[in-house]
Every structure is written in C-alpha cells, then in structure tokens.
Amino acid sequence: MANYKFVGDKGILVEFEKKIALEVHEQVRKMDAAVNSFLADKVLETIPSYHSILVFYDPLEIEVNNLLAELKRLEKSCSEMSPENQRHLEIPVLYGDEFGPDLDYVAEYNALTPEEVIDLHSSQKYRVYMLGFTPGFPYLGGLPERLATPRRKNPTQKVIAGSVGIAGDQTGIYPISSPGGWRIIGNTPLSLFVPEAQDPFLFKPGDIIEFKAIDRNCYQVLSEKTWDEDERKEIEIG
Numbered sequence: 001m002a003n004y005k006f007v008g009d010k011g012i013l014v015e016f017e018k019k020i021a022l023e024v025h026e027q028v029r030k031m032d033a034a035v036n037s038f039l040a041d042k043v044l045e046t047i048p049s050y051h052s053i054l055v056f057y058d059p060l061e062i063e064v065n066n067l068l069a070e071l072k073r074l075e076k077s078c079s080e081m082s083p084e085n086q087r088h089l090e091i092p093v094l095y096g097d098e099f100g101p102d103l104d105y106v107a108e109y110n111a112l113t114p115e116e117v118i119d120l121h122s123s124q125k126y127r128v129y130m131l132g133f134t135p136g137f138p139y140l141g142g143l144p145e146r147l148a149t150p151r152r153k154n155p156t157q158k159v160i161a162g163s164v165g166i167a168g169d170q171t172g173i174y175p176i177s178s179p180g181g182w183r184i185i186g187n188t189p190l191s192l193f194v195p196e197a198q199d200p201f202l203f204k205p206g207d208i209i210e211f212k213a214i215d216r217n218c219y220q221v222l223s224e225k226t227w228d229e230d231e232r233k234e235i236e237i238g
Contacts, residue, residue: 001075002014002015002016002031002075003015004068004071004072006064007054009059010044010056010057010058010059011054011055011056011057012054012055012057012064012067012068012071013052013053013054013055014031014052014053014054014055014071014075015051015052016028016031016051016052017051018051019050019051020050020051020129020141020169020170022127022141024050024051025050025051025127025129025141025205025206026083027078028048028049028050028051028052028053028205029048029083029084029205029206030078030079030081030083031053031074031075031078031081032046032048032053032083032205033078033081033082033083033084034074034077034078034081035053035055035071035074037081038070038074039057039062039067039070039074041061042057042058042061042062042067042070043055043056043057043058044056044057044058047130048130048205049129049130049132049205050129050130050139050141055067055071083206084204084206086206086207086208087204087206087207087208088207088208088209088210089202089203089207089208089209089210090209090210090211090212091173091188091190091209091210091211091212092188092189092190092211092212092214092218092219092222093122093164093186093187093188093211093212093213093214094186094187094188094189094213094214094215094216094218094219095114095117095118095121095122095164095185095186095213096114096118096185096186099163099184099186099187099219100164100184100185100186100187101184102165102166102183102184102185103117103118103185103186105149105183106147106149106166106183106185109149109150110146110147110148110149112146112147117147117185118185118186118213120144120146120147121143121144121147121164121166121171121185121186121211122210122211122212122213124142124143124144124210124211125142125208125209125210126140126141126142126143126171126208126209126210126211127140127141127142127206127207127208127209128140128203128204128205128206128207128208128209129141129205130205131201131203131204131205133172134174134175134176134178134193135175135176135193135195135200135201136175136176136192136193136200136201136202136203137172137173137174137175137192138172138173138192138203138207138209139170139172140170140171140172140173140209141170143166143169143170143171145169147166147171148166148168148169149166149167149168149183150167150168151167151168151181151182151183152181152182152183153181154181155179155180155181156179156180156181156184157179158177158178158179159174159177159178159179159180159182159184160174160177160187161174161175161176161177161191161192162174162175162187162188162189162190162191162192163180163182163184163186163187164184164185164186164187164188164211165180165182165183165184165185166182166183166185167181167182167183173188173192175191175192175193175201175202176193186211186213187219189219189222189223189225190202190222
C-alpha cells in the first residue's frame, strides 16, 4: 500500500516501496497511467520517479480530500493499467580521453581495465527511472555492480552536455552543460534537450537505453549533424 503526503497547496506525493527496482517502478508507471487517464481534467501535471509519483492538481477543479480518495481508489485498480509502451533507444558514446576524463579512475577503483569498463557499460540495458537535476537528465537503473563508483567529493564546475557519468550504482547523461559530481566516462553527440522542439526531451521515464561505443570519426560526423524531430526518433531500436 502506498503512502500519501501533501506537498504545498497543489500537490500530493504517492510513495511506494522505497527502493530502486523494476517492480516498484512498474507500480509507479501504472499509477501514472491511471491518473492521467481518469483524472486528466483535475490534474495539472504528474512527475514519476524511482518509487513515487508527485501529482499536481487544480484546487478549483477538485477538493484535496476528494482527490486523495480518488488516488487511493486508483491505486487499488491500477494494476490493470497498461503504461505507455516502452521505447528501446540506442545511444552512441565516445568513451575515454577528453570525453571521458574519469574512465581510468572508474577502472582503477573497480580493479578493471578501461576496455572492460567500456564493455560492461555498453553491454547492459538500462531503464529510465526519472528525469531531473537539469532538464531531461535521465537517471538510469541497471548499472552492473562491478562499475559502481562514488561520485566526486568536489563537483566539477562545468560538465559538458552529452557527458555520460557514473555516481554510485547509477549512470546518467548530462543534457546541458552544468556543474556536476558524477564520474564522466564518455560523451554522446546526441542532443538530449532541445527547448524549441515540440517534445524537448529525448527520454521519457520507462524508456530502455542501450549504449553503443563509437570511434572519434563517427562522433565527429554525428556531432555535426542537425537532428530534426523525425531523425531524433530514428535512434529507437527495432
């Protein structure tokens, strides 16, 4: 059974079991689908995360206790919901050198070679659990235990857009240049956040991501490419 907490004067947080696990995130995705299907005229926005969903509502459309009752009712029935179909996306990455300044550190910390780090990181399937930190930043679950590495004690003042990093047992990608403390092992030439696009974020919670190691020539070609809406969708596998 979920826990419910009031957030400000327009939000209710629905919390499931507090752990990073696919089965918990499936509950979140089903609850998100149920809320957006049956309460769309009352709800302003939903923000799913690892094990919770934050529901923002319009108090002029529904009284908070009535919304709470509706959410509890949906929780009991949302197991029958079908979340939005998962997309499988392939993300090209140039690992190491100036694009992955922490690759050697991650390798040394885990008693691996840089090549083994690259092979392990690019041989997994990752789930996008949530977006946050900066616009479109995907928090990915599924990192092999052998790659888990603590974040920097002192954040870097500027991590360039497209940087692929590791922090603890998570991996993620910086959509824009920003300060950050993740261990950077590579960079993707894809644009994760395009503010002017109809759909500005490349990723959605629930997406499945696979990384593909590329060489410098391929990176250069892709980095010079201007991606339109249709071409951004072509990275989907299958």
